[in-house]
Structure formats: C-alpha cells, structure tokens
Amino acid sequence: MSGLTVEKTLGLAQLQDRGRFGVRHLGVTQGGALDWIAASWANQLLGNSPDCALIELPFGGVTLRCQQHTTLALTGADLQATLDTQPLPAWQSFRVAPGQTLTLGPPRSGMRGYLAAPGGFDAPRVLNSRSEVRREQLGGLHGDGSPLGPGDLLAFGSAKPAPAAVPQQHIPDYLAAVCLELILGAQIALFSGQSLFALFNQPWQVDQRTDRMGLRLLGPALRYQGPPIISEGIPLGTVQVPADGQPIILLNDRQTIGGYPRLGALSPASVARLAQCAPGQQLMLKPTTLAKARTQQLALQSAICTTLLVQSAY
Template identity: 60%
Template structure:
C-alpha cells in the first residue's frame, strides 16, 4: 500500500504495538488461542466513540514509543492509558475522539498512568481476516496487517473505510480509574480445595507484586509461596484470566495470548473486568486478589456490558 492510500503512516513503533480486535473464537480445538485487545473495556470505548462495531480492529499501543503521520483528514479516538500522547505539539488526553488533519503527527511517549492505549479509526483499521479475526498473534503466525501475526512496524500504512459523523463523549462515570494497587476479583475454581488453608489466607490477604516477566500471554505475581496438595494433573482447557500456581508457588495469570491447555492447579480465574484492570498494570506494581462467586461475577459483568447498550 502506498503512502497516498494510507490513513496513517507508521514512523516509530515497537514489538509491543499491534493490531488487535475483539479476538479469535471457536478455534481453540485447533490449538489456536483467543488473542484480541487485553483491555477489552478501553478497546470497546475507543470504537464506541466513533460509532464503530465494538469489536472492530484498533491499534494496541503498549508502553508508548509510537509515532504516526496523518495522510488525510479524519476523526480518530484514543482510550486507555495516558501515554503522554500529543498531536503535533498539543497534548492529547485519552478517552476522547479528536480531529486530525493531513500532515499532522500523532505521538505516544511513555506511560504516565496505565500501560496500554487504544487508537481507533472510523469503521476499524483494515487487515486480512484469519480464522475470523485480524488480531495479531506472532507465535501462531496469525493476524495483523500482513496476516502473519507480526507487530506494526516502521513504514507500515494503516487505513480504514468508514466515516465518523459525530463526536461522542464518554460519560465520566464510565471511565475506568487505573489505581496503583487494584483489587482483582477472582472467581474461585474447582481446585480451590486442594490448596492449604494458610496458602488461601495468603492468596487473598497479601499484596502481590507484578513481575518483570509480564506479556500478552501471562503475568507472573511475586509474593508468599502458595502450596497445593494435589499431585499430577491431566491438562485441561484454560479460560481467560486463569490463575495457575506452578510448583514454585508463585501464581501466573494467563491472558489473551495464553496456551489453550495446561496442567497446573488453579485458584480460579479473574473476572473479565479484572483482566482489563490487570492489563493496565506495569511491572513493579502491586495488586490484590479478592475472591468472588460466579453469580456475583456474572451480575457485575451484565452491569458492565449495559454501558454500551
């Protein structure tokens, strides 16, 4: 695609800047994982601002270090983390739609609050659909601009086919607050009874530190050593937000790019809202795990989804 055809031309990027959409579903029996935007709430709001389908493709900008040149006038939207975005020399706050003119440059520097921002364009960014999604997944070689899972690279062209007719504003009460030490709701799993009592007390009454080993596949937590009395396990399907406990006793929270099956015991799984909050946490931050029931989590999820109705 030539620069003339582009909506945005990529001038600066990193392996952490990817094209993501609502995710790839119905293919886990093939060993293909979910992918999609880690902070699905910010992703939905970015599309809502432009009147897009809520699952349309956006650019997931992790940790900043991005720059784009506009090749045509348009209305774009930015949600999620505050990455010090600027349009030319003017600061650009997240959680809003904004007009760009041909020749302007949009930059994201580094995190001020949160870890991931979401850039949306009218109708969603265009890319080949692979197994029902254009979500990038390099390990499996699926999705992205080229269909091979690669991240957005310098020189790439981003385009879209839609038009944003009205400037929307997100109600202030719906904008998430990225707290320094969020409490993450966790639905207890079937193996919860296999953990020692002291370990369960520690799991839900301790601060957990986010390890440097954190990516789209999973996030390791550092804290008290959890002990499970269960021996070997047959591998089983892994849901989004599963909290596995390997032999070293340090939990791993599995995210969108997780493997499809695994054999470590689990405390349970984070709620979808908790997964979105975790996606905005940086290494070195602390989090708390808070137990909840399936019924309570379902009710909370329904209330959350009602925001876009």
C-alpha cells in the same frame, strides 16, 4: 495514500479486535484486546462495531503520520498523546488532518492505550479475526502475526464522526489501588489453608516477566497438596500455580491447555484492569462468584453500548 503511516514504534504496537473464537480445539489461542473495556469504549466513541480492529499500544512509543481528514479515538492508558505537539486528552475522539503527527509516549498511568479509526483498521481476517498473535504467526496488519513497523500504512473508512468523550464516571482510575476478583476453581480446596489465607490477605507484585500470554505475580509461595493434574482447557484469566508457588495469570495469548493446579480465574472486568498494571505494581485478590462476575460483565457491556457520550471540542 490515505490512512495512518507508522513512523516510529517500539515493536510492541499491534492490531487487535475482540479475539479469535471457536478454534481452541485446533490449538489456536484467543488473542484480542487485553483491556476489552478500554478497547470497547474506543470503538464506541466512533460508532464502530465492537469487533472492529484497533491498535493496542503497550508502553506507547509510537509516532503516526495522518494521511487524511478523519476522526480518531484514544482510550486506555495516559500515553501523553500529542497532535503536532499539542496535548490530547485520552478517552476522547478528535479530528486530524493530512500531514499531522500523532505521538504516543510512555504511560503516566496505566500500561496500554487503544487507538481506533472509523470502521476499524483494514487487515485480512485469519480464522475470522484480525487479532495479532505473534507466537502462532496469525493476524495483524499483514496476516502473519508481525507487529506494526515503520512504513506500515493503516487504512480505514472515510467517515468523520463528530468528536465525543466518555463521561467521567466511566473512566477508570489507573492510579487507584488494584483489587482483582477471583472466581474460585475446582482445585482451590487442594491448597494449604495457610496458602489460601496468604492468597487473599497479602499484597502481590506484578513481575517483570509478563507478556500477552501471561503475567506472573510475586509474593508468598503457595503450596498445592493434591494429586498431579491432567492437562485441561484453560479459560481467560486462569490463575495457575507452578512448582515454585508463584501464581501465573493467563491472558489472551495463553496456551489452550495446561496441567498446573489452578486457583480459579479472574472475572472479565479484573482481566481488563490487570492489563493496565505495569511491572512492579502491587495488587490484592478477593474471591467472587461466577454469578456476580457475569452480572458485572453484562452491566459493563450495557453501559458501553447505551451511555450517551459527551460532546468534545477536539
């Protein structure tokens, strides 16, 4: 037996890759790692392809038993990780040996950690992706959308890359104030002026009602003044406003179409940052343009692919 064995989980840990594309016309959603930046760095630490499957770890609460000599990588939220009770820093790769226990606890900062293995975790491809989407019963370790559970064996490649670390200047500070960039949408002019002022000048709070499909914000009620909307396609990060006036930001497991009025969509970098916001956290919104968001995304992708990693002692 080789790989990692799941000993304990909250029932939230799941396999994700870059997502499932080219199938929304069938009503199948995207899936994929919510924090694509942290996930990309985890694979980069091991020299993996960007589309390799890794484990997304919301709220931690996972214990894994190592079954082979290998190198693993951990990025994203600070999950108080330990290897045989010895602390492990995040944003690094580290060696493990058979019989060792990797424990990932509740987050001290951020919300979701990402654990990668050489060559990615082995799982069946469903519609060209291993990403788990529970609602649609697609992807994941068993191909049916089920989360990781005790007794599951996660197999991966035999490579043992040298331990490395992400340079400090590329590690996000999840304790810093959060300001998300919103690419303005076609319907934003149909909201009242007072609503638009409140949108960008008052803080919003992340609601308890949040999952991989969408995240609700609590704050001043926004008032839409336009005609009814015909259902239309929904891109990642769409900010829609239902009748109660409280915005909902749609994430990777969102429905493919919707008929609520929309303010626009978050930039890809802001979607990744939002994935690390826990319920109760406050954030601000600010407008941006499509061109600026695209330039920012390309710069982030280039940095991940070309940055020289730092040698690690782990």
